[in-house]
Amino acid sequence: MIIIFIRTAVIFVTLMVVMRLMGKRQIGEMQPFEFIITMIVADLACIPMADVSIPLVYGVAAILALFLLHQTIFLLENCGAFARRVISGKPSVVIDRGGVNMKELKKNNLDVSDLIESLRSQGYFSLDDIDYAIFEANGNLSVLEKKNGGEPSLSVLLIGDGRLNKTAVERTGLGVSFVTDFLQGQKTGCKGVSVMTVDGTGKIYFQKKNAPYEIHRAALPEGVQW
Protein backbone atom coordinates (compact mmCIF):
# COMPACT_ATOMS: atom_id res chain seq x y z
CA MET A 1 0.00 0.00 0.00
CA ILE A 2 2.77 2.42 0.91
CA ILE A 3 4.58 1.50 -2.32
CA ILE A 4 1.44 2.24 -4.34
CA PHE A 5 1.16 5.55 -2.52
CA ILE A 6 4.77 6.55 -3.24
CA ARG A 7 4.58 5.40 -6.85
CA THR A 8 1.39 7.39 -7.40
CA ALA A 9 3.02 10.46 -5.88
CA VAL A 10 6.11 10.07 -8.09
CA ILE A 11 4.02 9.72 -11.27
CA PHE A 12 1.81 12.63 -10.23
CA VAL A 13 4.75 14.97 -9.61
CA THR A 14 6.42 13.91 -12.88
CA LEU A 15 3.23 14.55 -14.85
CA MET A 16 2.79 17.86 -13.08
CA VAL A 17 6.27 19.05 -14.05
CA VAL A 18 5.85 17.84 -17.63
CA MET A 19 2.44 19.47 -18.02
CA ARG A 20 3.80 22.75 -16.71
CA LEU A 21 6.72 22.57 -19.12
CA MET A 22 4.44 21.76 -22.05
CA GLY A 23 2.70 25.10 -21.68
CA LYS A 24 -0.90 26.14 -21.76
CA ARG A 25 -1.95 24.67 -25.08
CA GLN A 26 -2.07 21.17 -23.57
CA ILE A 27 -4.60 22.10 -20.95
CA GLY A 28 -8.26 22.79 -21.57
CA GLU A 29 -10.25 24.71 -18.98
CA MET A 30 -8.53 23.04 -16.06
CA GLN A 31 -5.61 23.76 -13.79
CA PRO A 32 -2.63 21.49 -14.57
CA PHE A 33 -3.07 19.37 -11.45
CA GLU A 34 -6.79 18.93 -12.11
CA PHE A 35 -6.03 17.86 -15.66
CA ILE A 36 -3.52 15.27 -14.42
CA ILE A 37 -5.96 13.87 -11.89
CA THR A 38 -8.67 13.58 -14.53
CA MET A 39 -6.21 11.90 -16.84
CA ILE A 40 -5.02 9.19 -14.44
CA VAL A 41 -7.98 8.61 -12.17
CA ALA A 42 -9.91 6.79 -14.90
CA ASP A 43 -7.14 4.23 -15.38
CA LEU A 44 -6.60 3.84 -11.66
CA ALA A 45 -10.26 3.03 -11.18
CA CYS A 46 -10.56 0.89 -14.28
CA ILE A 47 -7.59 -1.47 -14.02
CA PRO A 48 -8.32 -3.09 -10.63
CA MET A 49 -12.02 -3.06 -11.49
CA ALA A 50 -11.59 -5.02 -14.70
CA ASP A 51 -8.59 -7.20 -13.83
CA VAL A 52 -9.62 -9.68 -11.16
CA SER A 53 -6.02 -10.70 -10.46
CA ILE A 54 -5.26 -7.26 -8.99
CA PRO A 55 -6.54 -6.65 -5.46
CA LEU A 56 -9.07 -3.83 -5.30
CA VAL A 57 -7.12 -2.29 -2.45
CA TYR A 58 -4.41 -1.28 -4.97
CA GLY A 59 -6.86 0.94 -6.83
CA VAL A 60 -8.31 2.31 -3.60
CA ALA A 61 -4.83 3.16 -2.25
CA ALA A 62 -3.84 4.94 -5.47
CA ILE A 63 -7.09 6.93 -5.60
CA LEU A 64 -6.68 7.90 -1.95
CA ALA A 65 -3.12 8.99 -2.72
CA LEU A 66 -4.40 11.18 -5.57
CA PHE A 67 -7.04 12.67 -3.32
CA LEU A 68 -4.37 13.44 -0.74
CA LEU A 69 -2.16 15.09 -3.36
CA HIS A 70 -5.09 17.10 -4.69
CA GLN A 71 -5.97 18.40 -1.25
CA THR A 72 -2.31 19.20 -0.48
CA ILE A 73 -1.92 21.14 -3.71
CA PHE A 74 -5.19 22.94 -3.07
CA LEU A 75 -3.88 24.00 0.34
CA LEU A 76 -0.48 25.01 -1.05
CA GLU A 77 -2.13 27.09 -3.77
CA ASN A 78 -4.04 29.02 -1.14
CA CYS A 79 -0.84 29.66 0.82
CA GLY A 80 0.40 32.40 -1.46
CA ALA A 81 0.87 33.79 -4.93
CA PHE A 82 4.31 32.21 -5.36
CA ALA A 83 3.07 28.69 -4.66
CA ARG A 84 0.13 29.25 -6.98
CA ARG A 85 2.45 30.49 -9.72
CA VAL A 86 4.73 27.48 -9.38
CA ILE A 87 1.91 24.92 -9.29
CA SER A 88 -0.59 26.30 -11.78
CA GLY A 89 1.42 28.87 -13.71
CA LYS A 90 0.40 32.45 -14.33
CA PRO A 91 -1.65 34.13 -17.03
CA SER A 92 0.35 35.32 -20.04
CA VAL A 93 -0.46 38.56 -21.80
CA VAL A 94 0.09 37.50 -25.40
CA ILE A 95 -1.34 40.64 -27.02
CA ASP A 96 -1.09 44.07 -25.48
CA ARG A 97 -1.26 47.60 -26.85
CA GLY A 98 2.20 47.08 -28.33
CA GLY A 99 1.05 44.09 -30.37
CA VAL A 100 1.81 40.40 -30.14
CA ASN A 101 4.21 39.50 -27.36
CA MET A 102 6.37 36.85 -29.00
CA LYS A 103 8.31 36.17 -25.80
CA GLU A 104 5.17 35.22 -23.90
CA LEU A 105 3.94 33.11 -26.82
CA LYS A 106 7.19 31.16 -26.93
CA LYS A 107 7.16 30.68 -23.16
CA ASN A 108 3.87 28.85 -23.61
CA ASN A 109 5.04 26.83 -26.62
CA LEU A 110 2.65 28.66 -28.93
CA ASP A 111 3.20 30.40 -32.24
CA VAL A 112 1.31 33.16 -34.01
CA SER A 113 -0.87 30.77 -35.97
CA ASP A 114 -1.96 29.07 -32.73
CA LEU A 115 -2.83 32.47 -31.33
CA ILE A 116 -4.79 33.47 -34.42
CA GLU A 117 -6.61 30.12 -34.35
CA SER A 118 -7.58 30.64 -30.71
CA LEU A 119 -8.74 34.16 -31.48
CA ARG A 120 -10.86 32.96 -34.38
CA SER A 121 -12.53 30.38 -32.16
CA GLN A 122 -13.39 33.28 -29.85
CA GLY A 123 -14.93 35.19 -32.75
CA TYR A 124 -12.07 37.63 -33.50
CA PHE A 125 -10.85 37.47 -37.04
CA SER A 126 -8.31 40.28 -36.96
CA LEU A 127 -5.52 40.99 -34.52
CA ASP A 128 -6.35 44.65 -34.86
CA ASP A 129 -9.77 44.10 -33.24
CA ILE A 130 -8.07 43.36 -29.95
CA ASP A 131 -6.54 45.47 -27.24
CA TYR A 132 -5.46 42.66 -24.95
CA ALA A 133 -5.42 38.87 -25.15
CA ILE A 134 -4.46 36.79 -22.15
CA PHE A 135 -3.79 33.08 -21.99
CA GLU A 136 -5.11 32.08 -18.59
CA ALA A 137 -3.31 29.51 -16.44
CA ASN A 138 -5.97 26.94 -17.34
CA GLY A 139 -5.35 27.37 -21.10
CA ASN A 140 -8.36 29.58 -21.84
CA LEU A 141 -7.90 32.71 -23.92
CA SER A 142 -9.46 35.90 -22.57
CA VAL A 143 -9.80 38.78 -25.01
CA LEU A 144 -10.45 42.48 -24.49
CA GLU A 145 -11.94 43.85 -27.68
CA LYS A 146 -11.15 47.31 -29.04
CA LYS A 147 -14.02 49.72 -28.49
CA ASN A 148 -14.10 51.10 -32.03
CA GLY A 149 -13.79 47.98 -34.15
CA GLY A 150 -13.83 48.60 -37.91
CA GLU A 151 -15.62 46.76 -40.67
CA PRO A 152 -15.21 43.02 -40.04
CA SER A 153 -13.01 41.15 -42.49
CA LEU A 154 -11.08 37.90 -42.23
CA SER A 155 -7.39 38.52 -41.73
CA VAL A 156 -4.84 36.06 -43.02
CA LEU A 157 -1.45 35.35 -41.50
CA LEU A 158 1.25 36.09 -44.07
CA ILE A 159 4.31 36.02 -41.82
CA GLY A 160 4.49 34.41 -38.42
CA ASP A 161 7.67 34.59 -36.35
CA GLY A 162 9.87 35.33 -39.38
CA ARG A 163 8.39 32.57 -41.57
CA LEU A 164 6.42 33.29 -44.73
CA ASN A 165 3.09 31.46 -44.87
CA LYS A 166 3.29 30.40 -48.53
CA THR A 167 -0.07 28.57 -48.44
CA ALA A 168 -1.89 31.73 -47.35
CA VAL A 169 -0.05 33.83 -49.93
CA GLU A 170 -1.05 31.45 -52.73
CA ARG A 171 -4.59 30.84 -51.52
CA THR A 172 -5.43 34.52 -51.25
CA GLY A 173 -3.89 35.23 -54.64
CA LEU A 174 -1.73 38.02 -53.20
CA GLY A 175 1.50 36.56 -54.53
CA VAL A 176 4.91 36.65 -52.89
CA SER A 177 5.68 39.97 -54.63
CA PHE A 178 2.95 41.70 -52.59
CA VAL A 179 4.71 40.66 -49.39
CA THR A 180 8.25 41.40 -50.59
CA ASP A 181 7.25 44.83 -51.94
CA PHE A 182 5.64 45.69 -48.63
CA LEU A 183 8.66 44.46 -46.67
CA GLN A 184 11.01 46.48 -48.88
CA GLY A 185 8.90 49.54 -48.09
CA GLN A 186 9.35 48.80 -44.42
CA LYS A 187 13.10 48.22 -44.90
CA THR A 188 13.07 44.76 -43.44
CA GLY A 189 13.13 41.13 -44.50
CA CYS A 190 10.87 38.24 -43.65
CA LYS A 191 13.07 37.16 -40.74
CA GLY A 192 12.74 40.55 -39.04
CA VAL A 193 8.96 40.28 -38.77
CA SER A 194 7.02 38.85 -35.84
CA VAL A 195 3.55 39.10 -37.31
CA MET A 196 2.09 40.26 -40.58
CA THR A 197 -1.54 39.73 -41.40
CA VAL A 198 -3.72 41.26 -44.08
CA ASP A 199 -7.48 41.37 -44.32
CA GLY A 200 -9.79 41.64 -47.32
CA THR A 201 -9.89 45.42 -47.12
CA GLY A 202 -6.11 45.72 -47.44
CA LYS A 203 -5.52 46.52 -43.80
CA ILE A 204 -2.17 45.15 -42.73
CA TYR A 205 -1.30 44.34 -39.14
CA PHE A 206 2.47 44.53 -39.08
CA GLN A 207 4.87 43.99 -36.22
CA LYS A 208 8.62 43.90 -36.51
CA LYS A 209 10.57 41.83 -34.00
CA ASN A 210 10.95 43.66 -30.68
CA ALA A 211 8.83 46.55 -31.87
CA PRO A 212 5.24 47.66 -31.37
CA TYR A 213 2.71 46.79 -34.04
CA GLU A 214 1.66 49.15 -36.84
CA ILE A 215 -1.44 49.28 -38.99
CA HIS A 216 -0.92 49.95 -42.69
CA ARG A 217 -3.23 50.23 -45.63
CA ALA A 218 -2.24 48.68 -48.92
CA ALA A 219 -3.99 48.28 -52.21
CA LEU A 220 -4.59 44.60 -52.87
CA PRO A 221 -3.62 43.33 -56.34
CA GLU A 222 -6.39 43.61 -58.87
CA GLY A 223 -9.02 40.90 -58.65
CA VAL A 224 -7.93 39.76 -55.19
CA GLN A 225 -10.67 39.77 -52.62
CA TRP A 226 -12.04 37.60 -49.84
Place this chain on the structure above:
Amino acid sequence: MVKSLVSIFICLALIAGGAIYEHAFIDRQFGEFSAAVETLYDKTREEVATRQDVEAVQQNWRKKKDVLHAFIPHNDIKEVELWLGETLSLVSYGKYEDALSKMDVLKELCRQIPKTYSLSFSNIF
Protein backbone atom coordinates in the same frame (compact mmCIF):
# COMPACT_ATOMS: atom_id res chain seq x y z
CA MET B 1 -9.33 25.03 4.82
CA VAL B 2 -10.19 23.07 7.98
CA LYS B 3 -12.13 20.55 5.91
CA SER B 4 -9.11 20.09 3.61
CA LEU B 5 -6.74 19.65 6.55
CA VAL B 6 -9.04 17.13 8.21
CA SER B 7 -9.44 15.16 4.98
CA ILE B 8 -5.63 15.17 4.47
CA PHE B 9 -5.05 13.79 7.97
CA ILE B 10 -7.78 11.17 7.63
CA CYS B 11 -6.38 10.10 4.29
CA LEU B 12 -2.82 9.96 5.64
CA ALA B 13 -3.99 7.95 8.65
CA LEU B 14 -5.85 5.51 6.39
CA ILE B 15 -2.87 5.02 4.10
CA ALA B 16 -0.35 4.74 6.95
CA GLY B 17 -2.61 2.41 8.98
CA GLY B 18 -3.38 0.29 5.94
CA ALA B 19 0.29 0.08 4.99
CA ILE B 20 1.41 -0.97 8.48
CA TYR B 21 -1.37 -3.57 8.75
CA GLU B 22 -0.67 -4.91 5.25
CA HIS B 23 3.06 -5.23 5.97
CA ALA B 24 2.54 -6.96 9.31
CA PHE B 25 -0.22 -9.23 7.98
CA ILE B 26 1.68 -10.43 4.93
CA ASP B 27 4.83 -11.02 7.00
CA ARG B 28 2.92 -13.02 9.60
CA GLN B 29 0.99 -15.13 7.10
CA PHE B 30 4.06 -16.02 5.08
CA GLY B 31 6.10 -16.55 8.27
CA GLU B 32 3.59 -19.13 9.50
CA PHE B 33 3.29 -20.77 6.11
CA SER B 34 7.05 -20.86 5.73
CA ALA B 35 7.36 -22.63 9.11
CA ALA B 36 4.83 -25.26 7.95
CA VAL B 37 6.73 -25.77 4.68
CA GLU B 38 9.99 -26.07 6.66
CA THR B 39 8.54 -28.83 8.84
CA LEU B 40 7.25 -30.65 5.76
CA TYR B 41 10.68 -30.23 4.15
CA ASP B 42 12.40 -31.88 7.12
CA LYS B 43 9.93 -34.79 7.05
CA THR B 44 10.40 -35.20 3.30
CA ARG B 45 14.19 -35.21 3.67
CA GLU B 46 13.83 -37.98 6.23
CA GLU B 47 11.41 -39.67 3.78
CA VAL B 48 8.67 -39.94 6.37
CA ALA B 49 6.32 -37.31 4.88
CA THR B 50 2.88 -38.58 3.84
CA ARG B 51 0.13 -37.28 1.58
CA GLN B 52 -1.79 -36.24 4.72
CA ASP B 53 1.12 -34.04 5.83
CA VAL B 54 1.12 -32.15 2.52
CA GLU B 55 -2.67 -31.88 2.59
CA ALA B 56 -2.46 -30.37 6.07
CA VAL B 57 -0.05 -27.71 4.74
CA GLN B 58 -2.35 -27.17 1.79
CA GLN B 59 -5.35 -26.74 4.12
CA ASN B 60 -3.38 -24.25 6.19
CA TRP B 61 -2.49 -22.28 3.05
CA ARG B 62 -6.09 -22.22 1.81
CA LYS B 63 -7.23 -20.57 5.03
CA LYS B 64 -4.54 -17.92 4.68
CA LYS B 65 -5.02 -17.22 1.00
CA ASP B 66 -8.66 -16.16 1.42
CA VAL B 67 -7.52 -13.00 3.18
CA LEU B 68 -4.22 -12.68 1.30
CA HIS B 69 -6.23 -12.22 -1.91
CA ALA B 70 -7.14 -8.76 -0.63
CA PHE B 71 -3.51 -7.67 -0.44
CA ILE B 72 -1.38 -9.45 -3.01
CA PRO B 73 -1.91 -10.12 -6.72
CA HIS B 74 -3.75 -13.36 -7.27
CA ASN B 75 -1.06 -14.67 -9.62
CA ASP B 76 1.43 -14.84 -6.74
CA ILE B 77 -1.06 -16.88 -4.73
CA LYS B 78 -1.72 -19.16 -7.68
CA GLU B 79 2.01 -19.84 -8.00
CA VAL B 80 2.25 -21.06 -4.40
CA GLU B 81 -0.76 -23.30 -5.01
CA LEU B 82 0.78 -24.84 -8.12
CA TRP B 83 4.06 -25.71 -6.39
CA LEU B 84 2.17 -27.08 -3.41
CA GLY B 85 0.04 -29.22 -5.74
CA GLU B 86 3.16 -30.68 -7.36
CA THR B 87 4.67 -31.40 -3.96
CA LEU B 88 1.51 -33.27 -2.96
CA SER B 89 1.65 -35.43 -6.03
CA LEU B 90 5.39 -36.22 -5.69
CA VAL B 91 5.14 -37.06 -1.99
CA SER B 92 2.12 -39.30 -2.72
CA TYR B 93 4.24 -41.29 -5.20
CA GLY B 94 7.20 -41.40 -2.84
CA LYS B 95 9.44 -39.23 -5.04
CA TYR B 96 10.94 -37.41 -2.10
CA GLU B 97 13.98 -35.96 -3.87
CA ASP B 98 11.82 -34.32 -6.54
CA ALA B 99 9.45 -33.09 -3.86
CA LEU B 100 12.35 -31.43 -2.06
CA SER B 101 13.22 -29.35 -5.11
CA LYS B 102 9.58 -28.19 -5.35
CA MET B 103 9.62 -27.26 -1.69
CA ASP B 104 12.82 -25.29 -2.21
CA VAL B 105 10.87 -23.15 -4.66
CA LEU B 106 8.04 -22.81 -2.13
CA LYS B 107 10.49 -21.70 0.56
CA GLU B 108 11.96 -19.15 -1.81
CA LEU B 109 8.49 -17.85 -2.69
CA CYS B 110 7.74 -17.45 1.02
CA ARG B 111 10.89 -15.34 1.34
CA GLN B 112 10.40 -13.29 -1.83
CA ILE B 113 6.67 -12.49 -1.86
CA PRO B 114 6.64 -10.47 1.40
CA LYS B 115 9.79 -8.64 0.22
CA THR B 116 7.88 -7.45 -2.86
CA TYR B 117 5.61 -5.42 -0.59
CA SER B 118 8.25 -3.93 1.68
CA LEU B 119 9.38 -0.34 1.36
CA SER B 120 12.55 -0.32 -0.72
CA PHE B 121 14.09 1.61 -3.62
CA SER B 122 13.80 -1.35 -5.99
CA ASN B 123 10.10 -1.79 -5.22
CA ILE B 124 9.29 1.87 -5.75
CA PHE B 125 11.19 2.33 -9.00
